[in-house]
């Protein structure tokens with residue numbers, strides 16, 4: 642069977658049909674539909690409050706739509722999932738996670754906790770860690786340049802190192818798909834680009850990516866499709882260079898912008914106001 646045939650037979654990563662999603666008293670999506678294939682590499686842009694994080698949480702099953710006759714959300718072809726099983730297929734990286742660990746959790750503990758879907762590894766859990774899990778954890782730490790930090794307290798690391806640990810935590814299952822919510826927020830330029838290098842490496846290794854970002858320059862060249870959300874609707878969706886235009890971005894953000902592409906990277910800057 643050819644690769645293409647195999648790809649086309651795989652169910653989409655997510656199929657959302659007519660979904661209505663509330664967060665507290667805010668209706669974020671109303672009769673919202675969107676499909677993302679299993680082998681796509683997608684960036685999601687849009688102003689604050691557009692629904693980007695909510696969309697990721699739908700994919701990751703942290704949020705559910707309102708039940709309705711003609712409404713459904715299928716992930717990898719299924720409407721029902723044991724979330725722990727789903728975590729083996731999809732890893733989610735969000736800076737929110739960074740503050741959730743106990744102060745004395747070590748780097749190794751944070752990464753190995755990916756196997757237990759718990760935040761931190763409680764003392765009692767240590768005896769349940771299998772040698773194969775420890776081996777995989779060490780392999781991931783080595784790939785991410787974290788091996789020398791294995792016994793350091795997570796709290797004492799730089800933000801960039803912490804972010805890499807969380808990537809490691811998501812990678813222990815070797816999921817096919819990784820979902821990033823503003824991956825470089827709070828990182829300095831060097832740490833941000835170092836992190837993006839690792840994300841690009843995952844793309845080159847065949848992982849599917851869904852990346853929410855505010856920074857066009859941080860959309861890896863490997864991303865093929867861009868979706869712009871605005872007020873809970875899909876404002877633009879298509880091939881990267883056809884979506885990332887000055888017209889589309891100026892309209893979405895309500896300011897005059899220009900866009901330039903340099904070696905597969907996109908730059909956005911203010912249009913001359915004179």
Ligand SMILES: Nc1ncnc2c1ncn2[C@@H]1O[C@H](COP(=O)(O)OP(=O)(O)O)[C@@H](O)[C@H]1O
Nearest residue numbers: 664665666667669688689690691692693694695
């Ligand atoms: N926990 C919450 N309770 C109430 N409203 C929320 C909550 N989380 C998000 N919202 C609202 O839902 C909308 C979409 O939020 P979100 O998906 O986080 O947007 P984005 O990630 O695009 O900035 C926003 O109007 C936001 O204020």
Ligand SMILES: [Mg+2]
Nearest residue numbers: 693694695822
């Ligand atoms: Mg968000």
